[in-house]
Amino acid sequence: MIELPDDWRPVVAAARDRIAGHARVTPVGQMTLGGFDIAVKLEQMQHTGSFKARGAFNTLLQANVPAAGVVAASGGNHGAAVGFAAASLGHAAHIFVPEVAGPAKIALIKRTGATCHVVPGLYAEALAAARAHEAETGAMQVHAYDAVPTVAGQGSCFAEWDAQGLEADTVLIAVGGGGLIAGAYAWWGDRRRVVAVEPEQSCALHTALAQGGPVDVPVSGVAANALGASRIGEICYGLAQGRPAVTVPDAAITQAQHMLWQEARVLVEPAGACALAALVSGAYRPEPGERVAVLICGANPAPDPIAG
Incomplete structure:
Protein backbone atom coordinates (compact mmCIF):
# COMPACT_ATOMS: atom_id res chain seq x y z
CA MET A 1 0.00 0.00 0.00
CA ILE A 2 1.43 3.37 -1.06
CA GLU A 3 1.36 6.01 1.71
CA LEU A 4 -0.11 9.16 0.18
CA PRO A 5 0.06 12.78 1.35
CA ASP A 6 -3.03 14.27 2.98
CA ASP A 7 -2.40 17.43 0.97
CA TRP A 8 -0.54 17.08 -2.31
CA ARG A 9 0.09 20.73 -3.13
CA PRO A 10 2.90 21.34 -0.59
CA VAL A 11 4.55 18.10 -1.74
CA VAL A 12 4.43 19.22 -5.37
CA ALA A 13 5.64 22.71 -4.47
CA ALA A 14 8.59 21.20 -2.59
CA ALA A 15 9.42 19.06 -5.63
CA ARG A 16 9.32 22.15 -7.85
CA ASP A 17 11.79 23.92 -5.57
CA ARG A 18 13.98 20.83 -5.15
CA ILE A 19 14.54 20.25 -8.87
CA ALA A 20 15.06 23.93 -9.74
CA GLY A 21 18.35 24.18 -11.59
CA HIS A 22 18.24 20.51 -12.55
CA ALA A 23 15.11 20.31 -14.71
CA ARG A 24 14.50 22.86 -17.46
CA VAL A 25 11.75 25.46 -17.35
CA THR A 26 9.99 24.66 -20.62
CA PRO A 27 8.32 27.29 -22.83
CA VAL A 28 4.61 28.00 -23.14
CA GLY A 29 2.51 29.84 -25.70
CA GLN A 30 -0.66 30.01 -27.77
CA MET A 31 -1.10 28.06 -31.00
CA THR A 32 -3.83 27.60 -33.58
CA LEU A 33 -3.75 23.99 -34.68
CA GLY A 34 -6.41 22.40 -36.86
CA GLY A 35 -8.64 25.38 -36.23
CA PHE A 36 -8.32 25.15 -32.43
CA ASP A 37 -6.85 28.07 -30.49
CA ILE A 38 -5.06 26.43 -27.57
CA ALA A 39 -2.53 27.16 -24.88
CA VAL A 40 0.45 24.80 -25.02
CA LYS A 41 3.42 23.88 -22.88
CA LEU A 42 6.32 22.45 -24.88
CA GLU A 43 7.55 19.89 -22.39
CA GLN A 44 9.22 17.89 -25.16
CA MET A 45 12.03 20.43 -24.73
CA GLN A 46 12.77 18.99 -21.28
CA HIS A 47 16.05 17.07 -20.73
CA THR A 48 15.98 13.80 -22.75
CA GLY A 49 12.80 14.93 -24.49
CA SER A 50 10.09 14.27 -21.91
CA PHE A 51 8.64 15.36 -18.56
CA LYS A 52 10.19 12.25 -16.97
CA VAL A 142 12.91 4.38 -9.53
CA HIS A 143 9.34 3.63 -10.57
CA ALA A 144 8.14 5.19 -13.80
CA TYR A 145 4.82 6.43 -12.44
CA ASP A 146 3.43 4.86 -9.27
CA ALA A 147 5.50 6.51 -6.52
CA VAL A 148 4.92 9.71 -4.58
CA PRO A 149 8.30 11.34 -5.47
CA THR A 150 7.70 10.57 -9.15
CA VAL A 151 4.17 11.99 -9.15
CA ALA A 152 5.23 15.08 -7.21
CA GLY A 153 8.10 15.68 -9.62
CA GLN A 154 5.79 15.44 -12.62
CA GLY A 155 3.39 17.77 -10.84
CA SER A 156 6.09 20.44 -10.90
CA CYS A 157 5.31 20.83 -14.62
CA PHE A 158 1.86 22.18 -13.77
CA ALA A 159 3.01 24.34 -10.88
CA GLU A 160 5.49 25.83 -13.34
CA TRP A 161 2.78 26.35 -15.97
CA ASP A 162 0.65 28.25 -13.46
CA ALA A 163 3.62 30.49 -12.64
CA GLN A 164 4.01 31.15 -16.36
CA GLY A 165 0.50 32.60 -16.48
CA LEU A 166 -1.67 29.73 -17.72
CA GLU A 167 -5.22 30.80 -18.42
CA ALA A 168 -7.27 27.69 -19.15
CA ASP A 169 -10.45 26.05 -18.00
CA THR A 170 -9.46 22.62 -19.30
CA VAL A 171 -6.10 20.88 -19.77
CA LEU A 172 -5.71 17.80 -21.98
CA ILE A 173 -2.99 15.37 -20.88
CA ALA A 174 -1.89 12.03 -22.35
CA VAL A 175 -1.87 9.00 -20.07
CA GLY A 176 0.32 5.89 -20.00
CA GLY A 177 0.96 4.63 -16.48
CA GLY A 178 -0.52 7.79 -15.02
CA GLY A 179 2.39 9.59 -13.34
CA LEU A 180 2.07 12.80 -15.35
CA ILE A 181 -1.68 13.24 -15.06
CA ALA A 182 -1.54 12.22 -11.39
CA GLY A 183 0.84 15.15 -10.94
CA ALA A 184 -1.75 17.42 -12.58
CA TYR A 185 -4.54 16.11 -10.35
CA ALA A 186 -2.27 16.52 -7.33
CA TRP A 187 -1.41 20.14 -8.11
CA TRP A 188 -4.70 21.44 -9.48
CA GLY A 189 -7.30 19.41 -7.62
CA ASP A 190 -10.59 20.91 -8.79
CA ARG A 191 -9.09 24.25 -9.82
CA ARG A 192 -8.93 23.21 -13.47
CA ARG A 193 -10.68 20.52 -15.51
CA VAL A 194 -8.06 17.89 -16.34
CA VAL A 195 -8.99 15.48 -19.15
CA ALA A 196 -7.15 12.17 -19.49
CA VAL A 197 -6.42 11.14 -23.08
CA GLU A 198 -5.38 7.58 -23.92
CA PRO A 199 -4.87 5.60 -27.13
CA GLU A 200 -7.72 3.20 -27.80
CA GLN A 201 -5.23 0.33 -27.92
CA SER A 202 -3.45 1.23 -24.65
CA CYS A 203 -6.10 2.45 -22.22
CA ALA A 204 -5.29 1.25 -18.72
CA LEU A 205 -6.95 4.22 -16.96
CA HIS A 206 -10.14 4.11 -19.02
CA THR A 207 -10.47 0.40 -18.33
CA ALA A 208 -9.78 0.78 -14.61
CA LEU A 209 -12.42 3.50 -14.26
CA ALA A 210 -14.95 1.30 -16.08
CA GLN A 211 -14.18 -1.81 -14.02
CA GLY A 212 -13.76 -0.25 -10.60
CA GLY A 213 -10.02 -0.72 -10.17
CA PRO A 214 -6.69 -1.21 -11.93
CA VAL A 215 -6.57 -4.32 -14.11
CA ASP A 216 -4.15 -5.62 -16.71
CA VAL A 217 -4.96 -4.54 -20.27
CA PRO A 218 -3.55 -5.46 -23.68
CA VAL A 219 -1.13 -2.92 -25.13
CA SER A 220 -0.46 -2.10 -28.78
CA GLY A 221 -0.58 0.76 -31.25
CA VAL A 222 1.57 3.63 -32.47
CA ALA A 223 2.21 5.08 -28.99
CA ALA A 224 2.77 1.79 -27.15
CA ASN A 225 6.47 2.40 -26.47
CA ALA A 226 5.62 5.47 -24.36
CA LEU A 227 1.99 5.06 -23.29
CA GLY A 228 2.03 1.29 -23.09
CA ALA A 229 1.60 0.58 -19.38
CA SER A 230 -0.42 -2.61 -19.01
CA ARG A 231 -1.87 -1.47 -15.67
CA ILE A 232 -2.63 2.04 -14.41
CA GLY A 233 -0.85 3.19 -11.28
CA GLU A 234 -2.70 3.04 -7.98
CA ILE A 235 -1.93 6.72 -7.28
CA CYS A 236 -3.37 7.85 -10.60
CA TYR A 237 -6.43 5.65 -10.27
CA GLY A 238 -7.21 7.05 -6.84
CA LEU A 239 -6.88 10.66 -7.96
CA ALA A 240 -8.79 10.11 -11.23
CA GLN A 241 -12.13 9.23 -9.63
CA GLY A 242 -14.97 11.27 -11.09
CA ARG A 243 -12.76 12.98 -13.66
CA PRO A 244 -13.17 12.87 -17.47
CA ALA A 245 -11.23 10.39 -19.58
CA VAL A 246 -11.37 9.85 -23.34
CA THR A 247 -9.69 7.52 -25.81
CA VAL A 248 -8.41 8.29 -29.30
CA PRO A 249 -7.64 6.09 -32.31
CA ASP A 250 -4.13 5.67 -33.70
CA ALA A 251 -5.12 7.54 -36.87
CA ALA A 252 -5.95 10.66 -34.84
CA ILE A 253 -2.65 10.44 -32.94
CA THR A 254 -0.72 10.25 -36.20
CA GLN A 255 -2.77 13.12 -37.65
CA ALA A 256 -2.04 15.27 -34.59
CA GLN A 257 1.65 14.39 -34.79
CA HIS A 258 1.77 15.50 -38.44
CA MET A 259 -0.25 18.64 -37.63
CA LEU A 260 2.24 19.70 -34.97
CA TRP A 261 5.06 19.39 -37.46
CA GLN A 262 3.34 20.86 -40.51
CA GLU A 263 1.61 23.78 -38.78
CA ALA A 264 4.00 24.57 -35.91
CA ARG A 265 7.29 22.81 -36.74
CA VAL A 266 7.07 20.95 -33.43
CA LEU A 267 8.50 17.43 -33.78
CA VAL A 268 7.20 14.83 -31.32
CA GLU A 269 6.75 11.09 -31.10
CA PRO A 270 3.18 9.74 -31.34
CA ALA A 271 2.71 9.81 -27.56
CA GLY A 272 3.62 13.50 -27.56
CA ALA A 273 0.67 14.23 -29.84
CA CYS A 274 -1.86 12.03 -28.04
CA ALA A 275 -3.45 14.84 -26.00
CA LEU A 276 -3.92 16.99 -29.10
CA ALA A 277 -5.53 13.99 -30.81
CA ALA A 278 -8.53 14.39 -28.49
CA LEU A 279 -9.36 17.62 -30.29
CA VAL A 280 -8.45 16.33 -33.75
CA SER A 281 -10.70 13.29 -33.39
CA GLY A 282 -13.58 15.01 -31.62
CA ALA A 283 -13.15 12.76 -28.59
CA TYR A 284 -13.12 16.00 -26.61
CA ARG A 285 -15.33 18.85 -27.86
CA PRO A 286 -14.83 22.19 -26.07
CA GLU A 287 -17.86 24.29 -25.21
CA PRO A 288 -18.14 27.74 -26.82
CA GLY A 289 -15.73 30.07 -25.04
CA GLU A 290 -13.97 27.25 -23.17
CA ARG A 291 -10.25 27.92 -22.82
CA VAL A 292 -8.32 24.74 -23.60
CA ALA A 293 -4.67 23.90 -22.97
CA VAL A 294 -2.67 20.93 -24.24
CA LEU A 295 0.55 19.55 -22.80
CA ILE A 296 2.89 18.65 -25.65
CA CYS A 297 5.53 16.11 -24.66
CA GLY A 298 7.65 13.30 -26.06
CA ALA A 299 10.43 14.33 -28.46
CA ASN A 300 11.82 10.89 -29.28
CA PRO A 301 10.23 9.61 -32.50
CA ALA A 302 11.46 6.45 -34.18
CA PRO A 303 13.47 6.42 -36.25
CA ASP A 304 15.56 9.30 -34.97
CA PRO A 305 15.06 11.93 -37.73
CA ILE A 306 18.68 13.12 -37.67
CA ALA A 307 20.54 10.02 -36.52
CA GLY A 308 23.95 9.49 -37.97
Missing part, protein backbone atom coordinates in the same frame (compact mmCIF):
# COMPACT_ATOMS: atom_id res chain seq x y z
CA ALA A 53 13.33 14.13 -15.93
CA ARG A 54 11.27 15.98 -13.33
CA GLY A 55 10.24 12.86 -11.44
CA ALA A 56 13.68 11.31 -11.80
CA PHE A 57 15.48 14.31 -10.30
CA ASN A 58 12.92 14.71 -7.52
CA THR A 59 13.33 11.06 -6.57
CA LEU A 60 17.13 10.99 -6.58
CA LEU A 61 17.67 14.35 -4.91
CA GLN A 62 15.82 13.24 -1.77
CA ALA A 63 17.06 9.64 -1.66
CA ASN A 64 20.00 7.93 -0.01
CA VAL A 65 21.15 6.20 -3.18
CA PRO A 66 23.06 2.96 -2.45
CA ALA A 67 26.46 2.08 -3.87
CA ALA A 68 24.71 -0.21 -6.38
CA GLY A 69 23.07 2.85 -7.88
CA VAL A 70 19.59 2.97 -9.34
CA VAL A 71 17.50 0.70 -11.52
CA ALA A 72 14.41 1.46 -13.58
CA ALA A 73 12.05 -0.21 -16.01
CA SER A 74 10.90 1.92 -18.90
CA GLY A 75 9.31 2.05 -22.30
CA GLY A 76 12.18 4.39 -23.14
CA ASN A 77 11.57 7.96 -21.94
CA HIS A 78 11.63 7.21 -18.20
CA GLY A 79 14.81 5.19 -18.60
CA ALA A 80 16.53 8.01 -20.45
CA ALA A 81 15.45 10.46 -17.76
CA VAL A 82 16.66 8.26 -14.91
CA GLY A 83 19.93 7.64 -16.72
CA PHE A 84 20.40 11.38 -17.28
CA ALA A 85 19.52 12.32 -13.69
CA ALA A 86 21.71 9.57 -12.26
CA ALA A 87 24.70 10.62 -14.36
CA SER A 88 24.16 14.28 -13.41
CA LEU A 89 24.21 13.35 -9.73
CA GLY A 90 27.06 10.83 -9.92
CA HIS A 91 25.15 7.53 -9.63
CA ALA A 92 25.32 4.34 -11.67
CA ALA A 93 22.09 3.37 -13.46
CA HIS A 94 20.75 0.13 -14.95
CA ILE A 95 17.74 0.56 -17.21
CA PHE A 96 15.54 -2.31 -18.38
CA VAL A 97 13.48 -1.71 -21.52
CA PRO A 98 11.23 -3.92 -23.64
CA GLU A 99 12.09 -4.60 -27.27
CA VAL A 100 9.17 -2.35 -28.28
CA ALA A 101 11.13 0.66 -26.97
CA GLY A 102 12.87 0.73 -30.35
CA PRO A 103 16.40 1.62 -31.41
CA ALA A 104 16.08 5.41 -31.08
CA LYS A 105 15.10 5.32 -27.40
CA ILE A 106 17.57 2.55 -26.61
CA ALA A 107 20.33 4.66 -28.17
CA LEU A 108 19.18 7.68 -26.13
CA ILE A 109 19.39 5.69 -22.89
CA LYS A 110 22.89 4.49 -23.74
CA ARG A 111 24.00 8.07 -24.46
CA THR A 112 23.19 9.02 -20.86
CA GLY A 113 25.86 6.58 -19.71
CA ALA A 114 23.39 4.11 -18.19
CA THR A 115 23.66 0.36 -18.72
CA CYS A 116 20.70 -0.56 -20.92
CA HIS A 117 19.19 -4.06 -20.79
CA VAL A 118 16.75 -4.94 -23.60
CA VAL A 119 14.10 -7.44 -22.47
CA PRO A 120 11.83 -9.54 -24.72
CA GLY A 121 8.16 -8.59 -24.38
CA LEU A 122 6.50 -5.39 -23.15
CA TYR A 123 6.83 -3.00 -20.18
CA ALA A 124 5.56 -5.60 -17.69
CA GLU A 125 8.46 -7.91 -18.56
CA ALA A 126 10.96 -5.06 -18.25
CA LEU A 127 9.54 -4.19 -14.82
CA ALA A 128 9.90 -7.79 -13.66
CA ALA A 129 13.53 -7.84 -14.80
CA ALA A 130 14.23 -4.52 -13.05
CA ARG A 131 12.76 -5.84 -9.81
CA ALA A 132 14.94 -8.94 -10.07
CA HIS A 133 18.00 -6.71 -10.50
CA GLU A 134 16.93 -4.68 -7.46
CA ALA A 135 16.59 -7.81 -5.35
CA GLU A 136 19.95 -9.18 -6.50
CA THR A 137 22.08 -6.04 -6.19
CA GLY A 138 20.37 -3.73 -3.71
CA ALA A 139 20.02 -0.98 -6.32
CA MET A 140 17.28 1.58 -5.72
CA GLN A 141 14.19 1.20 -7.89
